[in-house]
Amino acid sequence: MKKMNEKARMYINGVLLLILGIIFMLPVFLIILNAFKPNKEILTDFISLPKYIYLDNFTEAMEVMNFWSSFKNTLIVTILTVALATFSSFFAAYGISHLKGKFSNGLYLFFVLGQIIPFHTVMIAISVLATKTHMTNTLWGLIVLNSGFFSAFGIMTFVGFLKGVPKELEEAATLDGCNIWRTMFQVVFPLLTPTTITLAVLFFLWTWNDFLLPSILNGEQELRTITVNLYMFKSSTNAQWNLFIAGLTLSIIPIIIIYIFAQKYITSGLTSGAIK
Amino acid sequence: MKKLKVISCLLALCLTAGISSCGASNNSKSEGETVPVKLAVWASGAADNFNKAADEFNSRQDKIKFSVEMQSGDYGQFLGAKTAANDLPDMFFLSPYSQVQQFAKNGKILDLSDRDFVDKLYDNAKPSGEYEGKMYAYPMCQEMLGIFYNKNMFKDAQITEIPKTVTEFKEVCEKLKAKGYTPLAATYKDSWTINHAFSCLQGAVLQDNMDTWIEEMNSGNGSFDVENSDLVFNFMDIMKEYSGENYMDADSTSGFNALATGEAAMLFSGEFSLLNLASIDPDLPIGLFAVPVTDNPEDAKLDVDVGICVAVNKDGKHIDQTLEVLDYMSDNTDTNGWMANTADDMGSATPCMEYKGNFSADYLEDYQKYLDENNVRPWVYQQLASGANNIIADTVQGYFANSKDKETVLTELDSKYKDLVK
Amino acid sequence: MSELLYKKNRSFYFLLIIPALFLYIFSLIIPLVFGTIPSSFYDWNLIEGSKNFIGIENYIKLFSDKDFIHSLIFTMILAFFTIVGTNLLAFFTAYFLSEKLFGKSLSRAMFFIPNIISGIMVSFVWVFIFTGAIPSLGKSLGIDSLANISWFGTPQMATISIIIVSIWQGTGFLMMLYITGFQTIPTDVLEAGMLDGCTGIKKIIKIQIPLLMPTITINLFVSIAGAFKAFDIPLALTAGGPSKSTQTIALNTYNDAFISFNTGYASAKSVILFLIVAIITIIQLRITRKQEVEA
CATH class of the missing domain: 3.40.190.10 (Periplasmic binding protein-like II)
Incomplete structure (x- = not known):
């Protein structure tokens, strides 16, 4: 009896949330829908279904945006940023959470403050710094700077979740003969998989969507990222909505794929058994 | 474990791709005798036309590679960042009058008073590029x-x-x-x-x-x-x-x-x-x-x-070539040049000098x-x-x-x- | 851990911190300490190149700058509603989406996806929705009051528009962190609670919230920091209008930096913004982290 109720609840709540989710997603559906309409139809009939499937927006947007070249740049920058930011944050968080006393607290706070520095505050200074260190018009410049920006959030999150890992576990591992490197990587790191994946997805997202930094640093067409080229369709006096929406739709597909792929790992979660 | 391998392979791939693409961009600079000249422009619907006009220039000679870089996003931000870093492009758009005067006062842009275009300009267009009696920018078009x-x-x-x-x-x-x-x-x-x-x-x-x-x-x-x-x-x-x-x-x-x-x-x-x-x-x-x-x-x-002024970077690396491009941009006799490609269209701004275009519209x-x-x-x-x-x-x-x-x-x-x- | 072992490993722990420390100092601290803070003491117009040391004059000027003070108040109002709204919505969606549920992955994806598009992009689309889609929906349903709303005509409505889009966009991000947090609550603790009669609201308040405190700390911190930096959505949605009524501090500072190029003054504003947010978040961290210890 109780089981039946639970099952029914699972379905009713599930469907309810799906409906809510669809409503929540409506604006995104609208973007995708309109990417398949000619410009005039977008302007005069934004909320209707396309009369026929119109693909010229995509081909034209891809050509103007220099799509494959910017896609390649974005992918390189994003993947390397995710790797660098995730691992450096994890290492630092591991170090901070194991060090004792005022020093480690201070270090933690020092990193955390980074999260509240608005990018515009340092934009001019970063542009000067990047020019002096020859980081403009390079991809590695974006990777290094982005990783630096993200480290605040990464460390904060990792430190928070490292607290949940019982110290006894590490002690046991040490007693079993694991050296400190193996303890960190093979015992503690796997326990934080959901956190790591979540962070990696967020870093991916932030780098992928980043506009200001690449627009300032990389002016050269061959080194531009997707978002920078996407913005060409929207200026203060002119907007080519059809191309903009089509380009936007193309640019979010990789993130959706990554998210769906990563979700399995997030949900599989931290098994309570490992902690016991 | 398998997945980890896949990921690390991907990473390695990206690393090499990243390094090789860095190398490529460095090589192109030292390659041959072609000199690159860049014009930074703000985002607008006219970018396609600018590119066409630049391609036309490049097809006529092989000494200079003229490229138009449209800044997507906010142009003021671009100007600010580049001025601070002393990294301005060879040529760039400026707003007429006050912005030209500011850049001239700061000694960032070249005095263009002796260029040919000055005499060809309509009188009412001249003040937009002037500072202390000298012409510091080319008034490109009026709106x-x-x-x-x-x-x-x-x-x-x-x-x-x-x-x-x-x-x-x-x-x-x-x-x-x-x-x-x-x-x-x-x-x-x-x-x-x-x-x-x-x-x-x-x-x-x-x-x-x-x-x-x-x-x-x-x-x-x-x-x-x-x-x-x-x-x-x-x-x-x-x-x-x-x-x-x-x-x-x-x-x-x-x-x-x-x-x-x-x-x-x-x-x-x-x-x-x-x-x-x-x-x-x-x-x-x-x-x-x-x-x-x-x-x-x-x-x-x-x-x-005047809606747009073009200034030349005083510290540019290739000033002679840049001036050559500027001459191309301000030639009102060229029937297939800069003006023909950028001004003969619905909604395009018009040159600040006599120019017989081949586009007509009621407005x-x-x-x-x-x-x-x-x-x-x-x-x-x-x-x-x-x-x-x-x-x-x-x-x-x-x-x-x-x-x-x-x-x-x-x-x-x-x-x-x-x-x-x- | 034994004191001896700790001493032995200490240098290793320090070494671990170095890569991140280097990246962080290079990208944020050097520009802040050697760029922004010194320039806040100058009367510096970037484009004209004039740069004169004026001490704390920029900071004094701030207090009589009506637009700046207005933007500060507006940012606080916006921050309050956005922080509360996103956190509540994110917490409850995460709560439901952490249970066994039909179509859970799909629902999660749909709540998260708005967050994957940058704020500027979604705002452009929302302008279309507010001014095109909603009015025509209202007309076709025959609800005139819905069709005739002017979403950007008054400061109040413009503020509401910004809040709606900010909450809509920010929820997915916090939801994801809350879901991760819910995953870390051991199931046996919940089961034990259930046996003791802790269900529904009681379960949330007595068991889950205390155990979620580390996540709540992070989420509050992130949303406070984010709300005070609010820039993309207000810029693309209203650009601070009508008549500067919805200008956030970040926008106000930005205009000084990149429209009038008053780099010195803009730097002073940035420093003040940084201090305000630093104070608020430090207080918040103190409060919520204490709860963590007690739990």
Whole structure:
């Protein structure tokens, strides 16, 4: 009896949330829908279904945006940023959470403050710094700077979740003969998989969507990222909505794929058994 | 474990790709004798045309590779960052007057007084690129602000004469409204359009006093409150009355599109508002007339001013080549050159010198008529201190949103502008 | 851990911190300490190149800058509603989406996806929705009051529009972190609670919230920091209009830096913004981290 109720609840709540989710997603559906309409139809009939499937927006947007070249740049920058930011944050968080006393607290706070520095505050200074260190018009410049920006959030999150890992576990591992490197990587790191994946997805997202930094640093067409080229369709006096929406739709597909792929790992979660 | 391997392979792949692409970009710089010359431009619908014009230049010779880099996003941000880092491109767009003067004062741009284009420029275009009597920038094109109208809708509403006075203008609006049309397309969510409008209106009431007024303003003694300010606000009242419901919700793009799709009969803006017309309804007949602010028909002059100045980086690496490109850009005899590629299109700005283009449109004929009769005047805001446009835009927007009355608007304008010049 | 072992490993822990420390100092601290903070003491127009040392004059000027003070107040109002709104919505969606549920993955994806598009992009689309889609929906349903709303006509409505879009966009991000947090609550603790009669609201308040405190700390911190930096959505949605009424501090500072190029003054504003947010978040961290210890 109780089981039946639970099952029914699972379905009713599930469907309810799906409906809510669809409503929540409506604006995104609208973007995708309109990417398949000619410009005039977008302007005069934004909320209707396309009369026929119109693909010229995509081909034209891809050509103007220099799509494959910017896609390649974005992918390189994003993947390397995710790797660098995730691992450096994890290492630092591991170090901070194991060090004792005022020093480690201070270090933690020092990193955390980074999260509240608005990018515009340092934009001019970063542009000067990047020019002096020859980081403009390079991809590695974006990777290094982005990783630096993200480290605040990464460390904060990792430190928070490292607290949940019982110290006894590490002690046991040490007693079993694991050296400190193996303890960190093979015992503690796997326990934080959901956190790591979540962070990696967020870093991916932030780098992928980043506009200001690449627009300032990389002016050269061959080194531009997707978002920078996407913005060409929207200026203060002119907007080519059809191309903009089509380009936007193309640019979010990789993130959706990554998210769906990563979700399995997030949900599989931290098994309570490992902690016991 | 398997997955980890896949990921690490991917990483390695990206690393090598990243390194190799870095290498590639370095090589291209030292390759051969071709010298790259870059022109940075702000984002606009005209970028395609600029690229075409650059390709044409490159196809004619192989010593210089001229490329146009459109800055997506905010151009001020780009200028600021590049100036701070002393990393400006060979050539770049600047706003006329105040921005040219600032860069010249800072010693960042080259004196172009001895170039050929200087003598060819229309006289009224020259001041936009001058600083201390020298020409520091090439005024590339001039733009027209006025009222663009749908000729078909005017015919429908039996309007045969274009309005030359504010009373006539109001009658036109009434007729259009009676016909069930929205007389004016709203653009007021974007405050920069309001700056344009206010500038034209202020210019119209200042008339011949414009130069003295600007001098007074820039020495810190003037006031936005002038003899006929009432007329300025009267005209804005008309705009508010005839721009349809919820006019504060419409941004420039939707206003431009409203004219193009026949939703509204008139639009108070510049020729750039017609850029998208080609993709929406290229055959729509659009005319142009000067904004009538007073009841004297002679006061109705078209607001024409330089819209873009091109400056040359004084510290550029290839100044000779850059100047060669500039000559190409300012050659008004070249029938397939810069001007033919960038000015002969619906919604394109026109060169600041005599140029026989091969594109015709109704609004351009109207424009030419105003030019021939010398019935034009410059825009007020461009000659005020840099930043005046934002003060005007943001403050006057309050009048449109009904959150500020006339007195508040004028006092706020004065106090903010005084802060700016100080 | 034994004191001896700790001493032995200490240098290793320090070494671990170095890469992140280097990246962080290079990208944020050097520009802040050697760029922004010194320039806040100058009367510096970037484009004109004039640069004069004026001490703390920029900071004094701030207090009589009406637009700046207005933007500060507006940012606080916006921050309050956005922080509360996103956190509540994110917490409850995460709560439901952490249970066994039909179509859970799909629902999660749909709540998260708005967050994957940058704020500027979604705002452009929302302008279309507010001014095009909602009015025509209202008309077709015959609800005039819905069709005739002017979403950007008054400061109040413009503020509401910004809040709606900010909450809509920010929820997915916090939801994801809350879901991760819910995953870390051991199931046996919940089961034990259930046996003791802790269900529904009681379960949330007595068991889950205390155990979620580390996540709540992070989420509050992130949303406070984010709300005070609010820039993309207000810029693309209203650009601070009508008439500067919805200008956030970040926008206000930005205009000084890149429109009038008053780099010195803009730097002073940035420093003040940084200090305000630093104080608020430090207080918040103190409060919520204490709760963590007690739990």
